[in-house]
Amino acid sequence: MKKKHKKKIIEAKKNLKNLGKKLVDDIKGRRNPSLIVPIRALSNVVFDPKTRLITLGNRASKRYFFNVAHVRKFVQTVEVAATAKELLDVNKHLSLREVFYRIKRTIPHTNINIVDEQKESNKAIEDLELITDCSREQLHVNANKMGSVAGNVVIKDKGDTVNWSKLGSGGWSIPSNVEEIEFKKVDADFIIYMEKAAEWERLHEDKVWKKLNCLIMSSQGQATRGVRRMLQRLHIEHKLPVYVLVDLDPWGIYIYSVLRFGSISLAHISERLAIPDARFLGLTPYDIEEFDLKRHLIKFKDVDIKRLNDLTKYEWFKNKKEWQEFFKKMKELKGKVELAALSSKGISFISDTYIPEKIKKKEWLK
């Protein structure tokens, strides 16, 4: 991986240089400097049934410097490219917010700022990911940091050897950027990813990762890019199946959907983040009956029902009988149930019974 990562850095630098060279050539050749940028609008987002990923279609647009409608975005893209180049040269990283401040300044003799809002620099970075075919992380721009992991894995990271099985009650804090991590030893049969840090502490205290020889990983709410990449890398490089544990509500299902198929807003990067074989472990509407959890139903609000209807129509769920049945049952329940409700069956019911039996009986959805 170390070599692989160095290759990635070299690739990123090369692609950034090529971009610069192309623009200089345009100028020298007295052409209007231009960039070809794949279109990231909804109209160019497709679900590819073969890869089972939400990806971008083939449409692209040309962005010119000498064009009043293009110049702002053109300059922003070149600015973030210069910042990425600077970061790679000094081998440092910046957060999205920091990049925004780094490039924000007033163009001399005008009252025009290169960027006024972070939204603009974010979009420029996303465009740059496409133009250079390098992920934001490869370009040394980090997203959010959140989440913990524990299990029988030894990694090497920034010169330190870290054993995820020997980190007390806290576990390893997952960085925003996991590209440089080398997996030295991976002794686990699968990964359980859960939506909430409180569930992670439950499973960790109950030593689930030890008993089931697995890894446990969580962030809070929607999984960060760092967490998604970590899951994907372990899944691809070490063939670990990924099980997802979320609340039975449309938001929980959406978290699973994004982990598995990618998202519309990050469609251009699905390949580097999504796990089309991720398994849905729970909660399911069938659990509610089996474990008598109906009394813990929290009534849907209108916004939940709308979200559920959206899910039902997603292309990647539309033709799946199992999922349509699942959604139908959810609608009949008229409410959501949280994972934490399993504690009504016993402090460690989720760890000692729910998870091991589900996995043993292969009771997961896909």
Next chain:
Amino acid sequence: MKKKHKKKIIEAKKNLKNLGKKLVDDIKGRRNPSLIVPIRALSNVVFDPKTRLITLGNRASKRYFFNVAHVRKFVQTVEVAATAKELLDVNKHLSLREVFYRIKRTIPHTNINIVDEQKESNKAIEDLELITDCSREQLHVNANKMGSVAGNVVIKDKGDTVNWSKLGSGGWSIPSNVEEIEFKKVDADFIIYMEKAAEWERLHEDKVWKKLNCLIMSSQGQATRGVRRMLQRLHIEHKLPVYVLVDLDPWGIYIYSVLRFGSISLAHISERLAIPDARFLGLTPYDIEEFDLKRHLIKFKDVDIKRLNDLTKYEWFKNKKEWQEFFKKMKELKGKVELAALSSKGISFISDTYIPEKIKKKEWLK
């Protein structure tokens, strides 16, 4: 600490048993079973200038079982006491949410639930903290898990020896409950606590903890109880000064205020969480001038101005000339500035210049 922690467990169990015994005695003596509960309403919250803590006053109320106005809260308090006893007996922990589900059930032959909302069990747990004089953590009920730490510290936790200086780019993930952690070696001169995980990654990548021989710690937004206890324990047990680094906005100042003096809603537990000597490192209105950050001002919204006015009137800031001057300057700026804006001065400006110079020149507020 190990012994100290065992003593705490024994103390918690004893206090819970005494509570139960008292109620049984009431019943045997044919008295109306009752609990004495200190009043946690705003009317009984005071700022103690001697301890410099927001604490509860002396007023308490008596809660009776045979009293239609009291019985619901009475039963809820006894229920969470029973759950805490169960947790201590099996040496496990539950989150607040899990405790809610654990005690939620319908009283036989009625349609009355012991609790309908988590708010009720939360309040019962807070009351129990006061009745037993044990913190929620001592009673094995955990709050949120969030945050990371790095630096020259070796701890022992759950049988593992964890070296905070050898954990790669991620750092140690701070658990929700830090009561059982033993500090084996603490080689640091102070702690820098920051509001945002992105700043933590900045400082970590720049090796600030190594260069300045300190610890760096963050959560995200308002500090969790786990983070606050960790800071307090290191501050008290190892005499480490705590520096706080937040955005220059009323919410950042409020985070500092809570870390230092405690909060109104958790006034009953300030002694176990607050750090009256915590130092405010930045951002300050003076930084905005000195480092020419005015162009990064984000205009206050009405809600920010209201919050700022509230801060100004807080008893613990009211008579402090330095803070009143600080707030006045903030009002003049009419906007907030984020820590991330320092990256406009250089990728590692915050790490290489801002923090070390501030600490060297003792430029902090108290």
